[in-house]
Amino acid sequence: MKPRTLLLPAATLAVAALLSGCAMGGGPTTAPIVLDPDAKVSGEITVWSWDVAATALERLAADFEADHPDTTVKVVDVGYDNAYDKLSVGLQAGSGLPDVVTIETDRAPGYINEFPTGLVDLTPVLGDDEADFDPFKWSAQSDSDGALKIAPWDSGTVGLFYRSDYFADAGIDPASIETWDELVAAGETIKAATGHTLLSLDVATGAGFQMLLQQQGQGLFDDDGDITITSPEAVEVLTLLQTMNEKGLLKNVKGWDGRVTSAKDGDSAVTPEAVWWIGTLLGDAPELSGTYGVTELPAFGEGGVRTSNSGGSGLAVPAQAENPHLAAAFVDYVLADADRQASMMEQEGLFPSYLPALQGDYFREPQEYFGGQPVYELFAEQTANIPPITFTTDNAEASDIVANAVVAAVLNGADPATALQDAAEQIATATGREIAE
Incomplete structure (x- = not known):
């Protein structure tokens, strides 16, 4: 997470640190808490989050207290650097955690699988609303x-950010591009006309590979926990990245700062990235206002999915919560309400996972930075189309190995x-998992 936003690509949120300083296991076992959605709530809860997420929760906590007399919600900004160390230690020890915690989506499966009794089942409170949430995030x-x-909570719905001036100089209509092959061809024309590469990517993280693999409806593992990266779809994704590099259309940059600097410098024509990239552009490259547009990701084939996911988060209630019913009521209050979710987008830039919120007027408003295009409307329309994928406790180790494969193919041929x-x-040897046939 960067100071500006809760959302970042999965590869930058090193899940390998998930259980640092802890033994593997599930912490002390206690009887599971079964929530009663009709329970009367009172008392006090403490909520852990950070940065703009904490700001949003603190703002809504005041509204919750007004609507629920005899309740107090204390929001603590624990800081991103400390949040996961504290969470891992607390789950392992079975003590020391608050009533509500923020957990990012890419880290969620690790905590859920390693601490199966560590988090309260929120289905009794939110289950009736399942169809109203981003299906990828729910899964x-x-x-x-x-x-x-x-x-x-918030979704990292992906679109294709593009430099409208570069496309105009090359005589290409971005709306005419429907497939990745067509984008690569456009990239060659743009480079010939403007000298700019097609896209900038931190190849070493493998993040671009996993984003595009999810667009194909696959993760690193299937529903049985078998390794899927030898699939034709995975080979197609890696071949695409290799082809772009071989054609001189890919600029390899290092880390988050490298990506932001590359955007500010105008190195490349497109950026396939999540909705949170809007906040990055507004904050770090205000001088580029009027030069950007957004469209759907190109599909891998005619009629294919044209979005993916990169980032996002949720709220959990630890089993050790002192007031779990009040905690669950607060989670329901802030997340399963269209107006409150929309307010977090308008005021803190947190793009909703709650689909009814995306019907609000704000998401259809023209955005000056993007030449008056109502860019949030595109992301709102695509959120429900994000393909669900399977995560396992071995995703972190597998991601590191896959990143090396991406470097080998893209940079080393x-x-x-x-x-x-x-x-x-290598993943099979390291994890004991089977390779999917």
Whole structure:
């Protein structure tokens, strides 16, 4: 997470640190808490979050207290750097955690699987609203039995940000591009006309590969927990990235700062990224106002999915919460309400996972930075189309191995299918999992 936003691509949120300083396991076992959605609530709860997320929760906490007499909600900004260390230690020890905690989506499966009794099942409170939430987020934040352990909050719906001036100089209409092959061809024309590459990417993280793999409806593992990266879809994604580099259309940058600097410098024509990139552009590159537009991701084939996910978060109630019913009521209050979710978008830039919120007028308003285009409307329309994928406790280790395969193919010219087969075998050896047939 950067100071400006709760959302960041999964690869930058090193899940490998998930259990640092802790032994593997589930902490002390206690009888599970069964929530009563009709319970009368009172008393006090403490909520952990950080940055703009904490700001949003603190603002809404005042409204909740006004609507629920005899309640107090204390929001603590624990800071991003400390949040997960505190959460992991607290879950392992079975003590020391507050009533509500913020957990990012890419980290959710690790906590859910490693601490199966550590988080309260929120289904009794939010289950009737399942169809109203981003299906990817609901799936990723539920356990194998379908119990919702982390309520969906904000989504990292992905679109294609593009430099409208570069496309105009090359005589290309961005709306005419429907597939990745067509975008690569456009990239060659744009480079010839303007000298700019097609896109900038931190190849070493493998983040672009996983984003595009999810667009294909796949993660690193399937529903059985088997390794899927040798699939034709995975090979197609890695081949695409390799092709762009071989054609001189890809600028390799290092880390978050490298990506932001590359955007400010105008190195490349497009950025496939989540809705939170809007906040990055507004904050770090205000001078580029009027030069950007947004469209859907190109599809891998005619009629294919044209979005993916990169980032997002949710709210969870630890099993050790002193006031779990009040905690669940607060989670329901802030997340399962269209007006309150929309307010967090307008005031704190948190893009809703709650689909009814996306019908609000704000998401259809023209945005001056993007030449008057109502860019949030595009993301609102695409959120429900994000393909759900499976996460496992081995996603962190697998991500590191896959990143090496991406470097081998994209930067060093290795055959994509061979690089992914080698990576799959390494993952299998490291995790004991099977490679999907």
